Amino acid sequence: MINATAPLLDVRDLTVTINRDGRLVTALDKVSFFVNPGEVLGIVGESGAGKSITGAAIIDLLVPPLKRTGGTITLAGTRLDQLSPKAMRSVRGGRIGFVFQDPMTSLNPVITIGQQLCDTIQAHLKLGGSQTRKRALDWLDRVGLPNPDVQFKRFPHQLSGGMRQRVVIALALCADPVLVIADEPTTALDVSVQAHILELLRDLHRESNVSMMLITHDLGVIAKMADRVAVLYAGRVAEISPVGELFNTPKHPYTRGLIRATPMPSATGEMRLDQIPGAMPGLGAVPPGCAFNPRCFRAQGDCRATIPPLYHEKSSAFSCFHPLERVTA
Amino acid sequence: MLNYAASRIVQTIIVLLVISFIAFLLVANIGDPLAALLSADATVNERLELIAKLGLDQPLWTRFLHFIGNMLQGDFGFSYRTQDPVANLIAERLPATVELAFVSLLITIVVGVPAGIYCGVNPNSLFGRFIMLISTAGITLPNFVVGILLIAVFSVQLGLLPSFGRGTVVDLGFWKTGLLTVSGWRAIFLPAATLSTFQVAFIIRMLRTQLMEVGQSEHIRFARARGLSEARIWYVYAIKNTLLPVITMLGLQLGNIIAFSVVTENVFAWPGLGSLFLQSIQGADIPVIAIYLIFVGLVFMVINLIVELLYPLIDARVLRRQS
Numbered sequence: 030m031i032n033a034t035a036p037l038l039d040v041r042d043l044t045v046t047i048n049r050d051g052r053l054v055t056a057l058d059k060v061s062f063f064v065n066p067g068e069v070l071g072i073v074g075e076s077g078a079g080k081s082i083t084g085a086a087i088i089d090l091l092v093p094p095l096k097r098t099g100g101t102i103t104l105a106g107t108r109l110d111q112l113s114p115k116a117m118r119s120v121r122g123g124r125i126g127f128v129f130q131d132p133m134t135s136l137n138p139v140i141t142i143g144q145q146l147c148d149t150i151q152a153h154l155k156l157g158g159s160q161t162r163k164r165a166l167d168w169l170d171r172v173g174l175p176n177p178d179v180q181f182k183r184f185p186h187q188l189s190g191g192m193r194q195r196v197v198i199a200l201a202l203c204a205d206p207v208l209v210i211a212d213e214p215t216t217a218l219d220v221s222v223q224a225h226i227l228e229l230l231r232d233l234h235r236e237s238n239v240s241m242m243l244i245t246h247d248l249g250v251i252a253k254m255a256d257r258v259a260v261l262y263a264g265r266v267a268e269i270s271p272v273g274e275l276f277n278t279p280k281h282p283y284t285r286g287l288i289r290a291t292p293m294p295s296a297t298g299e300m301r302l303d304q305i306p307g308a309m310p311g312l313g314a315v316p317p318g319c320a321f322n323p324r325c326f327r328a329q330g331d332c333r334a335t336i337p338p339l340y341h342e343k344s345s346a347f348s349c350f351h352p353l354e355r356v357t358a
Numbered sequence: 359m360l361n362y363a364a365s366r367i368v369q370t371i372i373v374l375l376v377i378s379f380i381a382f383l384l385v386a387n388i389g390d391p392l393a394a395l396l397s398a399d400a401t402v403n404e405r406l407e408l409i410a411k412l413g414l415d416q417p418l419w420t421r422f423l424h425f426i427g428n429m430l431q432g433d434f435g436f437s438y439r440t441q442d443p444v445a446n447l448i449a450e451r452l453p454a455t456v457e458l459a460f461v462s463l464l465i466t467i468v469v470g471v472p473a474g475i476y477c478g479v480n481p482n483s484l485f486g487r488f489i490m491l492i493s494t495a496g497i498t499l500p501n502f503v504v505g506i507l508l509i510a511v512f513s514v515q516l517g518l519l520p521s522f523g524r525g526t527v528v529d530l531g532f533w534k535t536g537l538l539t540v541s542g543w544r545a546i547f548l549p550a551a552t553l554s555t556f557q558v559a560f561i562i563r564m565l566r567t568q569l570m571e572v573g574q575s576e577h578i579r580f581a582r583a584r585g586l587s588e589a590r591i592w593y594v595y596a597i598k599n600t601l602l603p604v605i606t607m608l609g610l611q612l613g614n615i616i617a618f619s620v621v622t623e624n625v626f627a628w629p630g631l632g633s634l635f636l637q638s639i640q641g642a643d644i645p646v647i648a649i650y651l652i653f654v655g656l657v658f659m660v661i662n663l664i665v666e667l668l669y670p671l672i673d674a675r676v677l678r679r680q681s
Binding site: 088090092118119120121123126127131135136137138139140149152153184186187197200201204 | 575576577578580581582583585586587590594595598599673674675678
């Protein structure tokens, strides 16, 4: 899927800090990646690796005391990090749609689904009342809700979790954004519903060719959906690779650890499961050098002394002094 | 919705019956109506006649049914103190109190709601903090102190507003209103302001807390992520989530003022229900006290009923909890 055109979203050296009792702690440390037009970029990592913070930082929706303190974010030539609050508001929902994680809490409980859709559409598109309504009904239909005109008048509590997440997706997409950031879109759902929602996201992506940033901790979701994958660890990029390459020949020891820690049947059909020893360092407790070095079986002196830069290869990049050889993991 | 309304109305009626029964027990067991109604030299026959006439020889529950039946026909009994029908006494005082209550509710809504919203939306602004500081005074100062302070400033020092009475009253036949004359409005302002101090302060603090909490919620964040304007987010999406507790409080406060504005009415010599109640207690006027109790119960229940019937219009989840 990689092509020669300029990336749609280009994030460089994105840094987010949190002010803890006067001490600045780095939550995201110079994270760089890009998303091509029509591409699905998976962002994967353990809880606390900075995945959600990355998504929120792009649309300037960080919850204080988290604060963006450095880096550039460019969307189709526009520097998002330099926009006024007003201009940023038209980007949110208009250029970049955001799918929230938990459909139980992300819909306003006292406003009808139809009203929430119409308000969102009218915030970005200059449409008359009846056209707005038609578009809202159309989106309810596109995300697979039966009887859109009935659902239009309903309140969130009258829908199941899966249906609510469909509404959330409709809300994120109804103003035709060029990029969708989906933050753990299936994590809060039942497994059977998860599959439906993923399918819906993939169908919508194919129909509209919208670019997508899919934030998840689930490598299964990544394998199903993503074109390329960025692996985050302790607020830094560990590796970015096309999805096939990532699963077959991971370069960063952490990536391989993640893959092996995911229950997956091997070629012979048996389940294997290896865990990575230790735990990811918390905020402000990142060791010197490579953040992964205390848990890494390949760590040497240089890993403990300096932070490895992002080495670029043809289609991938990794941040490791001693990458894994090109053998099957 | 119909089920919900019906069940609320039935509940209201049951509670009112219970209150009536308690009030009836009060009338039936405290004091001696014969001593109050008969002259000192009455004969035994006159006495027996009155007993039969008042139905005092009937069993308790028959008398209670009579009591309820009489009330439904507008017969509330007679005051021991003045021998007037209780209904007249209350009807005479009711307009003053109801008008006072509504004007102070008006002040509360006009002043308290916008200020509360401002403090909730801008909790860290200088003006917001200033409002909070003032509202602390409003919460802590007792009504009579506020009333006396207002009289001292506006009546005594500045001589702008009267310190007592209702001013000129227009008789509409069924209702004596002070709201149709300038002097009536001038007279009602200080007592209404006194009554609303606490409520204004209370509503400000409540709205602020509610809004700050809702402002943190995930659905407001999602609304921001969809690019809705800040005005729409706060004034529609957030406010609507805070309305339930606010209208509940406003309703209860309104009932409170109608029923228990005794102190303020006393400070301003306001000829309302509060002072009637006080006089009745001092004179051990049991029938008036009993009917007053039922009336207060009725006011609270009706206000509560209206508030509860408003709930589903604001938050449809109320209906789901019901079923």
